[in-house]
Amino acid sequence: MENPDKLEQIETQLEDALVGLKAAKAVEAEAEHEVEEALHELHDLKAHEILLKIATPKGLFAGIFRESATVAAVIETVVEKKDLSRKDTFELVHGETVLQPVSRTLESFGLKRKADLELVAQGSGV
Amino acid sequence: MATLSELTVTEELTALREIAADRGWTFTVIDPLRFLLGFTSSDGSMFYLLVACDSYPVQPPAWHWCNADGTRTDQASDRPKGSGFLHQNGVVCAPWNRLAYKSVDARGPHGDWAIGDWQRNSHTSGCTTLPHMALRIYVELNSSRYHRGRLG
Numbered sequence: 001m002e003n004p005d006k007l008e009q010i011e012t013q014l015e016d017a018l019v020g021l022k023a024a025k026a027v028e029a030e031a032e033h034e035v036e037e038a039l040h041e042l043h044d045l046k047a048h049e050i051l052l053k054i055a056t057p058k059g060l061f062a063g064i065f066r067e068s069a070t071v072a073a074v075i076e077t078v079v080e081k082k083d084l085s086r087k088d089t090f091e092l093v094h095g096e097t098v099l100q101p102v103s104r105t106l107e108s109f110g111l112k113r114k115a116d117l118e119l120v121a122q123g124s125g126v
Numbered sequence: 127m128a129t130l131s132e133l134t135v136t137e138e139l140t141a142l143r144e145i146a147a148d149r150g151w152t153f154t155v156i157d158p159l160r161f162l163l164g165f166t167s168s169d170g171s172m173f174y175l176l177v178a179c180d181s182y183p184v185q186p187p188a189w190h191w192c193n194a195d196g197t198r199t200d201q202a203s204d205r206p207k208g209s210g211f212l213h214q215n216g217v218v219c220a221p222w223n224r225l226a227y228k229s230v231d232a233r234g235p236h237g238d239w240a241i242g243d244w245q246r247n248s249h250t251s252g253c254t255t256l257p258h259m260a261l262r263i264y265v266e267l268n269s270s271r272y273h274r275g276r277l278g
Contacts, residue, residue, distance in 0.1 A: 053148065057258035059141035060148055088252030093265050096168060116149070120261050121252030 045113065050106055054092070056119040058082040067112060072102035078119055089122040132158040135179045135256065142257040151264070154196075162196040163260060167267040169274045173206055175263070177256070178224075186244045187256065188224040189263070191216065202278025209273065211266045216277055221247035222259050 045051060045064060052074065054061045061078050075090050084090070092099040094117050099109055106115075128136075135158065142163075146153035152164035152174070159182075164174045176192040176199055190199040191206070198204065205216040213219035215233040219226050221244045228237035239247060245254050253262055266272060 055145045055149060055261055057141070057253075057255055057261060059144045059257070085252060090252075093268075096269055098269075118261050118265050120265055121258065123249070123251040 049113075050111060051114045052106075052117055053115075054078055054117045054119050056082050056084065057121075058084060061119075065106065067107040068105050070103055070105055071099045071109075074106065075102060075119070084119075090119050091122045093118045093120065128158070130184075131179055131182050134183055135159060135161075138256040141255075142260055145257060145261070149264075151260075152194075156196065162192070164194065165260075165264045165267055167206065167272055167274075168269070169272075171276075173267060174204065179256070183245070183254070185241055186222045186224045187259070188230075189218045189259070190225065203276055205277040206267060207273045207275040207277050208266070208271050210271050211262075212271055212273075214277070218263060220253070220259075220262070221250045222253050 048067045049064050050067045051062070051064050054063075054074075056078060059082070061082055063077065063081075065074055065077075071092055075092060078084070079086065079090060091102075094109065094111065094115060097109060099106075099117075139155065139161065143153060145151070146163070150166070152162070152172075154162040156162060156176075159179045161177050161179075162174060163177060164172050166172055172194070174192050174194055174196065176190045176196040178188040178190070191201075191204045192199040193201070193204050200216065202216060206212050208214075211219050213226075213235055215235055217223065217225040217231065217233050217235070219235050221236075221239055224241065225231040226234050226236050227239055227241050228234040229241065244250060253259055
């Protein structure tokens with residue numbers, strides 16, 4: 001006969017493992033859903049188009065642009081659609097890169113197909 | 127009855143909640159005037175801020191660097207190492223952070239700014255809402271002004 005304490009310990013470990021497995025499956029399912037969603041979005045893109053997801057001071061903006069669109073044109077569109085103040089000068093940021101000058105195109109910054117960007121007011125850091 | 131500060135914070139947190147969910151930031155509302163935010167920096171490390179919004183928007187909010195659950199604030203080990211905006215005194219250096227004012231906090235780099243004028247300060251430059259401030263901090267933590275590491 002096994003030691004009851006040891007059995008109890010093993011049962012607890014098993015329960016913990018099952019909880020961990022369940023959590024991992026949930027994370028996996030969520031990740032799969034996100035990938036599926038992204039693939040679906042990408043599937044809808046035509047050649048030389050890019051899906052931009054932009055975090056703005058008024059929430060998220062998602063839109064499809066030509067990869068040859070200028071940064072200025074993208075900013076103009078987002079400012080209009082999100083009803084942002086035209087008194088402010090905004091800049092788009094991708095990771096460590098500020099997309100300047102705004103006369104350059106998205107593709108000139110290496111952006112292709114899909115990108116997450118941030119829109120912030122220029123000079124709002126000291 | 128809800129105060130002006132509570133109403134403003136509630137309204138502005140809608141956009142912030144949306145961004146946080148999309149970008150994988152941690153976001154927890156503690157009470158009607160305080161929330162906790164966590165960002166990933168360019169080197170993958172997490173930084174957290176406890177934001178106190180009493181008297182907002184008459185006065186700017188206070189952005190305190192803190193630990194993951196917000197129980198410990200303003201410790202060197204929770205502050206990013208950086209320059210300019212990520213000030214070596216351990217405060218976010220911007221007119222929209224209450225802690226940047228020497229009149230409020232001894233670490234505040236600016237004795238020359240008037241707190242009541244925070245929205246008109248040229249360095250605020252349109253950064254007058256909570257989601258905008260959060261975005262600016264996130265951008266700075268992913269820029270070259272973040273020197274990868276902590277103050278302590």
